[in-house]
């Protein structure tokens with residue numbers, strides 16, 4: 001089976017490398033073409049446009065920034081829609097809203113293509129390690145055919161039904177994560193300002209029911225104010241914004257999420273958009 005991959009950012013890099021490692025024949029495209037070089041070295045073929053990738057592949061995977069990027073990739077000249085034809089599969093793994101996903105799915109299926117949304121839970125390291133959690137919605141035959149590729153990229157894949165369910169599940173998961181991170185950073189800052197040791201706080205949290213890998217990994221980075229970038233803060237804020245819009249649609253109050261979103265917006269305003277989402281700590285400490 002010939003596979004294609006569009007979007008070689010933080011996540012796409014690990015995921016596409018894992019497809020190559022698993023032995024798949026892979027054609028790649030990235031808007032900034034220079035990012036394709038390491039993949040060509042590892043055995044992939046580089047295409048000039050997204051449409052060319054789709055033409056060369058049975059199934060094309062994509063993971064780009066946000067709804068605007070997913071739309072541009074699909075609908076712009078020489079985009080996915082230009083390359084799609086009867087039976088070909090397209091799997092958008094970006095975190096986007098259900099509306100955008102449906103719009104893309106409908107356009108591709110109208111030309112005989114098959115569409116699956118499959119956003120992922122897990123960050124830069126799980127992407128590199130092939131241990132993502134894949135949340136799929138859409139064409140079941142495509143989900144079944146993509147299974148071997150999902151096995152190369154993830155440790156678990158769930159088929160959640162129609163297009164929109166995978167997108168919404170991902171937004172719910174990330175809304176919880178964003179609120180958790182903001183609460184965690186508030187606790188770290190409160191402990192510090194109250195004269196407590198944040199190392200003691202991390203020990204206490206890790207010993208009890210709130211112990212989790214996110215606090216364990218991000219805690220020391222927040223302490224050192226050395227955030228790096230695994231999950232860019234601008235993408236986390238986009239997910240909070242999309243989750244709030246989903247809450248509007250179904251009349252679900254999201255006061256905790258909305259409050260956390262204000263901290264992520266402030267962190268963006270402070271210049272932390274391209275840092276890790278744990279850099280929300282900067283906004284919280286200066287509140």
Ligand code: NAP
Nearest residue numbers: 007008009010011031032064065069072095123230231235
């Ligand atoms: P990233 O490193 O910022 O990469 C973004 C990718 O999107 C790049 O390949 C970029 O191309 C491409 N892109 C942006 N705008 C585009 C456009 N208009 N047309 C075509 N391509 C465009 O982001 P990432 O961290 O890999 O995240 C990608 C997606 O996965 C996002 O939806 C994010 O929310 C989601 N996600 C991220 C993580 C994480 O921990 N990082 C975890 C789970 C889900 P250029 O190279 O040309 O800029």
